[in-house]
Amino acid sequence: MIGFIAGDVRDHERVSWIATVAVLPEYRGQGIGTNLLVRCEEQLTTPSIRLCVRVSNEGAIRLYRVHGYETISKWARYYQDGEDALVMEKIRL
Secondary structure, three states: OOEEEEEEEEHHHOEEEEEEEEEOHHHOOOOHHHHHHHHHHHHOOOOEEEEEEEOOOHHHHHHHHHOOOEEEEEEOOOOOOOOOEEEEEEEOO
């Protein structure tokens, strides 16, 4: 396995969360993360998709922005090591 993604549909909230996404470092930059993201989004049924990302993960933030995600919040000390998370959201019409 070189990458994975998991989504969590919350129909009652009309939002899905991308719970986790990862690609092994030696395979990054080859479109695998993009492919995982697009395929996951195709399976999610809600009009809104959200995710959390480390504020230091510039590559992932760029990827999400290219795919229509915008920062809607920042959660202080979200990660176990104390790093903040950006909450990003994509609204589909």
